[in-house]
Amino acid sequence: MYLEIDNLTKTIKGTTVLDGVTLSLERGRVYGLRGKNGSGKTMLMRAITGLIRPTSGTVAIEGKIIGKDESFPPSVGILLENPAFVSKYTGFKNLQVLADIQKNIGAEVIHETLQKVGLDPSDKRPYRKYSLGMKQRLGIACAVMESPDLILLDEPINALDPTGVDLVKSIIMEHKKRGALLLIACHDAQELDYLSDEVYYMAEGRITGHEVPGGDAL
Numbered sequence: 453m454y455l456e457i458d459n460l461t462k463t464i465k466g467t468t469v470l471d472g473v474t475l476s477l478e479r480g481r482v483y484g485l486r487g488k489n490g491s492g493k494t495m496l497m498r499a500i501t502g503l504i505r506p507t508s509g510t511v512a513i514e515g516k517i518i519g520k521d522e523s524f525p526p527s528v529g530i531l532l533e534n535p536a537f538v539s540k541y542t543g544f545k546n547l548q549v550l551a552d553i554q555k556n557i558g559a560e561v562i563h564e565t566l567q568k569v570g571l572d573p574s575d576k577r578p579y580r581k582y583s584l585g586m587k588q589r590l591g592i593a594c595a596v597m598e599s600p601d602l603i604l605l606d607e608p609i610n611a612l613d614p615t616g617v618d619l620v621k622s623i624i625m626e627h628k629k630r631g632a633l634l635l636i637a638c639h640d641a642q643e644l645d646y647l648s649d650e651v652y653y654m655a656e657g658r659i660t661g662h663e664v665p666g667g668d669a670l
């Protein structure tokens with residue numbers, strides 16, 4: 453399995469926000485996360501990316517423990533709540549600055565990715581003048597532009613109009629087909645079922661259920 457999460461527990465100031473999460477996830481699949489507000493979906497994504505360190509338990513990618521063997525997953529794209537972009541830069545410039553860190557992709561791929569999320573690559577407006585849905589689209593473009601092995605999308609269709617939702621769904625399917633592992637948290641049960649090969653339920657920091665949409669509960 454590409455991603456192995458073993459007994460992951462995180463306690464913040466005496467509160468257990470992740471409690472013994474164990475999951476084995478493979479590439480070429482979309483995994484959904486469903487759970488009430490505060491159930492731990494975002495915390496789980498943060499722990500997978502190495503943004504928070506486990507109190508106990510491990511997250512391993514291809515056998516390498518995050519926070520021990522590697523600081524961060526070697527190939528990851530992530531959309532978390534409130535993506536932080538530079539407010540005075542255009543969307544294109546923001547992505548270019550981030551792409552320059554890894555130097556995996558050039559201007560052409562950025563251009564193409566912006567078009568795929570329905571943003572105009574030549575839009576001269578700075579990020580601060582973007583609408584909420586435009587900001588969300590840029591966040592998705594940022595998460596997928598380098599075609600990483602692992603893509604974590606926290607509420608990817610929030611604030612999107614129906615056209616935006618369709619674009620994001622086809623982007624998710626495209627990356628699944630090329631072999632990425634996608635983990636998606638989404639409050640829209642119908643959309644999550646449509647997108648996911650498997651859905652995990654979370655409550656109070658624990659995995660409480662597992663279901664194959666359209667199939668029988670496991």
Ligand SMILES: Nc1ncnc2c1ncn2[C@@H]1O[C@H](COP(=O)(O)OP(=O)(O)OP(=O)(O)O)[C@@H](O)[C@H]1O
Nearest residue numbers: 464467469487488489490491492493494495496654
């Ligand atoms: N910075 C923080 N410090 C301490 N506790 C936090 C922090 N951020 C979140 N929590 C707590 O961690 C728990 C899990 O929160 P998390 O954000 O993972 O929930 P979620 O499932 O993503 O919820 P939502 O559906 O609202 O996005 C909650 O009890 C929350 O209060």
Ligand SMILES: [Mg+2]
Nearest residue numbers: 493494495606
């Ligand atoms: Mg959340």
